[in-house]
Amino acid sequence: MIKAVLWDVDGTMAETESEGHRVAFNKAFELNDVPWRWDVPSYGELLKVTGGFERLMHDMRTRSDVPVQVNEREALARRIHHRKNEIYADLIRSPGIPLRPGVREMFDECRTRGVTMGIVTTTSRVNVQALLSKHLGPDWAQWFGVMVCGENVAMKKPAPDAYEEALQRLSLDPLQCVAIEDSPGGVASAQAAGVPVVVTRSVYFAQATVEDVIAIGPGLHQRAGWQPEPQAGSSEARVTLDDLVDWQSRMEYVSQHDSSI
Ligand code: XBP
Ligand code: MG
16 A cells, blocks of 8 residues: 655646746746746746756856856846746736646545655745645645655755655655656656656646656546556546555556657
8 A cells, every 4th residue: 555645746736837937937037127038838948957946047058148157147046036936926826726637636535545645846845835725725734744845955856855855754665655747857756766656747748758657647637548547447537546556556667758759
């Protein structure tokens, strides 16, 4: 039996990247009087760099209209990133971004059946707070037995640090857990810590190559389109905790390769 379900946040719990973080970054650029804007496709490329601050620093290295001094560049990036997170929290409050379908049901099922949930993310804690307080109410943190965010680790995903930290805090072995992820970086991070991974495809990583996961599918809300197929005979229309347990015990590793390259 699984002891803990470890959740990624952005892309997995909610589609927060395009209309959340990206829009907030663009607004923060505007308010900081810089002419940069990230459109939907180019932000998809930038998502290969995990962590909003790191993503911004990476993008700034490709631009000529940035402070020459590294410390000034970094200070500007910190200012913009801080403002971005404030704007992101406002966006999450209103108009809001829904949880992906099937996520709330899996949260409820884990709680009812006494399976610990953990948050393992490269995003900042304030962003998790904004999203989950909106959807789960003021006691949202009590839903989770552990929370590891970007600021809690030396190396963000795809490094294993975030998952290793969560396992250590929970005193669990990797094979007592399942990670739910959407991105290749997140998958790599969980795998490097030895945690079996279930992938729910997100908008930005719909095509991305994913290798050696225990299941991959379009989302927790439906049983169709999953590989391996969920077990027969469920009365539910969605993926359930029993399906996670079943995939975890079967350990039939599956891969999907990017067909666009
Ligand atoms: C995804 C990320 C995050 C967000 C921005 O995190 O890479 O960096 O895009 O967050 P995950 P910050 O999928 O692991 O939840 O600006 O707070 O870094
Ligand atoms: Mg993600």
